[in-house]
Amino acid sequence: MLLEILEQNYLMHELAVTENILALALEAAQQANARRITAINLVIGDLSSFVDESVQFYFDLLSRGTIAEGAVLRFRREHAVAICRTCGHQFQVSPPLLPICPNCGDHYLEVKGGQGVAVDSIEVSDGDEAESSETGSQC
């Protein structure tokens, strides 16, 4: 089976994360007696190591045969922010981090945020209804 081959040869960290995403989504759907999960809204920090495409890839494999099969994964990136300790300028960063402040050129910076990986919400339907959530806003 494809998953077993993957596990044995090339187990990326996104597999572990995606298993958890699916489990959290299924649990929430079950508690609400939902029949179908149409979308999962994720928040992923820019300093985390998880790559959207890779999560999507594993999700498509793992969700087969579950009520989340075919669900849309929406990734909202939680940005990390650098603050210049010299001039106070704030700007968005992602790895590799910029070593100097684009405003004053100094290199005493502090970086905050961008570390979480969370399931924010899921969108569900009862299965019979028209699936109206498909065009919902990006979280």
Add this chain to the structure above:
Amino acid sequence: MKLKVAKQVLSANDAVAAQNRARLDAAGILAVNLMASPGAGKTSLILATAERLPNAVPIGVIEGDLASRIDADLVAAHGIPVTQINTGGSCHLDAPMIQTALEQLPLEGIRLLFIENVGNLVCPAEFALGSHLSVVVASVPEGHDKPYKYPGMFARSDAVVLNKTDVLGVFDFDLAYFERGLRMVNPSAPLFVLSCRTGQGLDGWVTWLLHRLDDRAKPSIPTAS
């Protein structure tokens, strides 16, 4: 219909990590999660540290590796209790793996437990193990840009070791640049600049570990009000 979930994705791993922590605390063990690129010197640091610790601080080791037993055999050859986790391809250790490993170690005889994580600077820091301290080991030949490239790893560390300073003369390693990158994401973690080969700088690291052990041994002092 939209359902709010608002849960950290790795909360299941975190829950097992909390159990591991409780287990370690009950046994009076301080656990240190060592993370680094392959070859940075994790195993060397464990062995060099073991040599310098007082006899009153017996250590144990959990070796995480993709497939081999090489490091575990090396550690065992020094008479240190060790257990090997072969992750079978996984690029990081996780809390359930540590739970199993703890079953296999003689915990009563250990005060300081080193967990050598899989050689990888990308993701191990995101998987809590239940250890008390996370330490990143970087090394001179890897270059001074590691904190800029892997900020998540350095941000989560309680201490950073820069190993292989004996070869500083051979590489164009800018220590100030490295440290600025570290301070961007982590203003407070102590940086230990050392060489496992020559032993230079190891005393500061060992002293810091002994202080962390002392901190644990003391009952927490209730804050006066």
